[in-house]
Amino acid sequence: MNARPFQNPSFGANVVVMSSPARPIALRGPVLTYTGDPFRDGLAHTMVHERDAIVVVQDGHIAQFGPAAEVTPLLPPGIEVRDYGRDALITAGFVDTHVHFPQTPMIGSHGKQLLDWLERYTFPTELKFADRAFTREVAHTFLRENLRNGITTSCVYCTVHSHSADILFEEAEALGLRLAAGKVLMDCRAPEGLTDTAQTGYDDSQALIAKWHGRGRLLYAITPRFAGTSSPAQLSAAGALWREHPDCLMQTHIAENKAEVAWIKELFPERRDYLDVYDHHGLCGKRAVFGHGIWLEDGELQRLHDTGAAIAHCPTSNFFLGSGAFDLSRALDPKRPVRVGLGTDIGGGTSFSILATLSEAYKASQLNGQALSAEHAYYLATRGSAAAMHLEDKIGSIAPGMEADLVVLDMRSTPLIDFRMNQAQSFAEQLFVQMILGDDRAVQATYVAGCLAYARS
């Protein structure tokens, strides 16, 4: 197996890209994965926790998975076994269903709520992406942070510039990532230099789809930023594009903030509700991922359920921007469950850590009178988010035939967590400690398509 250092020295000595191993390798350690949706079918039927398991990866896929006692006798002679020990936890790589890579440079900017924040921070930052060298530097940093945090798939907003999508796709391709992304469509109510037109946005997206969608593991996401910055003509053009390429994803924002909801009602008085603005233009259906959705009404949730569209739950961002506490159990109501994934929403979100994001998801559920369990939370971060993107047949769980994107957590990553773990009585408690106290330090290794892509120093 040949290791080559990643091109950019700033990536850090501990980030390496290994060429795809032709020979199988085996990872050994405790494993947590899911065979279905525990919110719908219960944990007993869907959660798999093996205390000592072996995962065999070959040619980018999982070849075998099972208890070590059963799999060991079947291993080919001489296979390399990487034993991570009993204080590790191997899960499917984390999936981030809503994130803006160009906002990496503005994470942690102070002040006000969504619409003001877009004006003060987002638009000025995104203007800098006219510069290709800057764009590449940010794309590098963004993907490095993803790998450091065990994120192996994301659904990414670029800027209005076509090259922002080209550069992100180039960088993701070099790492072998399964990643969805799209150039932002924005033709009104945005600064000069950050707008396209209905026609140029359509043409540029069409060219990007032809170049990138389905190339290796990459997917295109048609990306109108939100109804506030797209004219009806642009929303129609985006809908037409999606009809021509229905296997692309479609991502946008919805019902994030009360002032935003009121503004969209003013802009589109003829539409029944916020979702109907998108639906009317052919922008609601399978593989649609709507960011936030905190203030959706019952009829909108029903429509999302009926069409197979998803909501990206972005709790660190929702709290940071004072948007609200997303009601997860309402969205998942068994009478009309909506697909829900987890999103970091960088840079409104405050952390690349999925563990930190789960901690905030727990607090959001508490404010809605529910206490999200750790076992359900890890489903959201893996298979649940894959299902939100309609990719659960490829990523998000550990089973033969799945793509070998894996994260190895260190369950004793800090002195406090180490001490706390000594008191934990059950696996559920151990898991909960990780999501409340853990962060990037808990990520010991990240595998992309069976290759070690990040290893903690």
Ligand SMILES: [Zn+2]
């Ligand atoms: Zn967003």
